[in-house]
Each structure stands twice: as structure tokens, then as C-alpha cells.
Amino acid sequence: MPIVQIDMLEGRTVEQRRELVKRVTEAISETANCPQSAVSIIIREMTTTHLGQGGKLRADS
Amino acid sequence: MPIVQIDMLEGRTVEQRRELVKRVTEAISETANCPQSAVSIIIREMTTTHLGQGGKLRADS
Amino acid sequence: MPIVQIDMLEGRTVEQRRELVKRVTEAISETANCPQSAVSIIIREMTTTHLGQGGKLRADS
Amino acid sequence: MPIVQIDMLEGRTVEQRRELVKRVTEAISETANCPQSAVSIIIREMTTTHLGQGGKLRADS
Amino acid sequence: MPIVQIDMLEGRTVEQRRELVKRVTEAISETANCPQSAVSIIIREMTTTHLGQGGKLRADS
Amino acid sequence: MPIVQIDMLEGRTVEQRRELVKRVTEAISETANCPQSAVSIIIREMTTTHLGQGGKLRADS
Secondary structure, X not given: OOEEXXXXXXXXXXXXXXXHHHHHHHHHHHHHOOOHHHOEEEEEEEOOXXXXXXXXXXXXX | OOEEEEEXXXXXXXXXXXXXXXXXXXXXXXXXXXXXXXXXXXXXXXXXXXXXXXXXXXXXX | XXXXXXXXXXXXXXXXXXXXXHHHHHHHHXXXXXXXXXXXXXXXXXXXXXXXXXOEEHHHO | OOEEEEEEEOOOOHXXXXXXXXXXXXXXXXXXXXXXXXXXXXXXXXXXXXXXXXXXXXXXX | XXXXXEEEEOOOOHHHHHHHHHHHHHHHHXXXXXXXXXXXXXXXXXXXXXXXXXXXXXXXX | OOEEEEEEEOOOOHXXXXXXXXXXXXXXXXXXXXXXXXXXXXXXXXXXXXXEEOOEXXXXX
């Protein structure tokens, strides 16, 4: 009963999220050997001033 | 010192979140045997195009 | 389709977790107005050297 | 820079996790249009007494 | 390869988040003995009606 | 009331986690302008076969 959380920068379209959910669900179902119906995915989006990498805001990189 | 994260579809009222926090805190305090003051709850809301189940966006189901 | 994550100190029994899942699910179902079958709960346990509060490990408090 | 968290029941082999990481990374890279090197995945495993669904521990279902 | 998630009340400025990312990254790098480039930080903000403590919404405390 | 979650590879000592909690709490308190007592930190450790980066298990990199 995999529960997936994906945090990513904002800017993808609904169509991209639709494809992402389809493809990630297939990937997990096939490799973890569970039905697709058991996979839940939460997508969270953030701005470049809410992500830090290497000590800097992504907005400043 | 339970820390609770709840991800759910948007659309509940403040009054519903108020009741949810009250009731979930009581439930955890009584079953985990800790003071209510020790329970923190974060509620996050998402749209139906940010939740995937069974390989589909909730918006498409 | 609420997804709940609970991080807490280790030490509760299976029976306590069973009651916690039952009670928290009821609380969310009744206040967020969704079927109990839609509620998933993940419980994670940690030691007192994996929790910090007020700048100190819980083990040192 | 997607960051992925997957909570699932214990019991998959290292080889299954290896395939899962490969496939999920490809799926996200291709649909979100980002390099594979930007994708991080955390896999967490739990027992059937740490997962609740529909008000019951998975162990009791 | 520490991945850090920080959930906090909204209201900090970009400059505060910039300093927070810089300082938290330094703190982790120096104590966990890893390069700063390996540290990723996600900052999520919430309203006072999305945080519960001691059974009450923060907005009501 | 910042709540911090840190996922990192296993292998740090309790003393390192103690210093990490102290330093991260100071960093957040000073930059977000909140009391140290309001900061909670959860540290989770994982093996190199539970972390994926760039499509590979960390164990294989």
C-alpha cells in the first residue's frame, strides 16, 4: 500500500502531473509487485524561495 | 510527543478543521497515553489535480 | 482521501496502535465528512535520541 | 529538483528497491522534464502493525 | 545526503528564509560531517488555521 | 512553531545528533525569530539501499 509524496518546484501543467501519476504508479506497481489501485501519490509544489540547496535558496542559484 | 501530518483534499471549513484537531488530539492522547498538550497537528490541503490514486488524478476519477 | 502520518516515541503496544488507528480514523471521518475506508494512517516510531525539542535531545531532557 | 518519499510495507528485496528507484526516477524525469540527477528518493518501510486503513491495522485486515 | 523539511507558520520574508537555509545548512554540514552541497531543504508555510496544538487551532490560542 | 524533519543516512553518533539538534534549533530560532522552545526536530536514518539518487541506489553509487 505504497504512499508516495513528491515535493517539486511549481510550474508543471495538469497534463504533466497526470502523466507523472500514471507513470510513477506503473513503476511502483511493477517493481514492488502491488496492484496499481493500492498506490496513492501526493504532489506538492513550492516556489524557488522555499527550496534550499547547498546553503542557498534555489531562487539565488 | 506525537507529531501528526494530515494531507487531505481542500474544501473543509475552518470549523471542520477546529473539530478535527480537537477530536484527533483526544484520540491520540487517550490511546497513546500522553498529554493533549504534547500533540501537534499539521493540516495540508491539496487540489484534486495534486492527488493520484490508482494511476489517475483524483480530478479524473 | 486523508493520509495521516504520526511520528511518535517508541514504546506503545500493538494494542495501543490498534486503538489509535480506530479512534483517529473515526475522528477524521466524522469531522472531515469522508468514509472511514478513505483514511490511511502511517505510524512511525523513534527513539529519544532521534527527537529534539527546545534544542535538546529528548533523551537529555 | 523533485524529492520523493515512499512509505511502503516491508518485505521488498534490495533488487526490487533498485528497480523501483530506477523506474520511478525515469518516470519523473520524463514527465516533469527534469534531469534524472535531480531526483532523490527516500524509501521507508513499515510493519503491518504500523499501517492503518479504514480504521484497522493492516495486520488485522 | 540530508533532506530537511521545515513546516512553519507563514509570515517570514524571503530574506529570513534565505538566512534560515544558509544557517541550517551550515549547522547540518558541520555536525553531520557532510558537504553543504549535499543538504536539501524544503520550507512549507501554513496558516494558523492549519496548525493544531494541544487540541486547539493555533488561531484560537 | 517550526517542525523539522531530517532524513539522513545512518551512521551518526548520538553526540552528533545532540549537536545537530542544538545547532539547527539555534539557526531556526535566530532566523525565523521564534523561541528555541518552539522548535521540534525529528531525525530519521536510512540505509544506503533506501536512498535513491539519479536513478541509482546510493549503495550502488
